[in-house]
Amino acid sequence: MNKLLTLSFALALAGPAAAFAQGSPEGLTQAHFDQLDTDKNGKVSEAEYRQFMEGAFDKLDTDKNGSLSNAEAGTVLTREQFSIVDRNQNGQLNRQEFMDQVMSDFHRQDQNRDGHLQP
Numbered sequence: 001m002n003k004l005l006t007l008s009f010a011l012a013l014a015g016p017a018a019a020f021a022q023g024s025p026e027g028l029t030q031a032h033f034d035q036l037d038t039d040k041n042g043k044v045s046e047a048e049y050r051q052f053m054e055g056a057f058d059k060l061d062t063d064k065n066g067s068l069s070n071a072e073a074g075t076v077l078t079r080e081q082f083s084i085v086d087r088n089q090n091g092q093l094n095r096q097e098f099m100d101q102v103m104s105d106f107h108r109q110d111q112n113r114d115g116h117l118q119p
């Protein structure tokens with residue numbers, strides 16, 4: 001698992017066409033960054049990031065049963081990524097599993113440990 005998981009979420013939510021056109025970028029583009037930076041202070045805080053990802057979970061959970069099936073997560077996760085995030089291996093990602101993964105991505109990307117991501 002690596003930071004690209006987060007990027008693939010951002011890309012997928014920005015629009016599937018953009019995700020496919022851009023392949024696998026190594027960094028957040030300004031457009032994705034702007035989506036996450038809701039108070040527009042030039043940095044993405046942990047709270048902003050968490051809020052975005054909570055929203056992402058809700059969007060992906062199309063049948064609103066509180067967990068993501070392989071099919072629901074299929075637009076942003078490969079099968080391999082899905083099975084890594086699915087800690088209890090029950091074939092569903094619940095909100096806890098999802099948020100644990102994306103928040104660990106946040107902390108991995110926050111290389112200077114100031115609780116914010118910069119573009």
Ligand SMILES: [Ca+2]
Nearest residue numbers: 037041043044
């Ligand atoms: Ca901000």
Ligand SMILES: [Ca+2]
Nearest residue numbers: 061065067068
């Ligand atoms: Ca679901």
Ligand SMILES: [Ca+2]
Nearest residue numbers: 086090092093
């Ligand atoms: Ca699970």
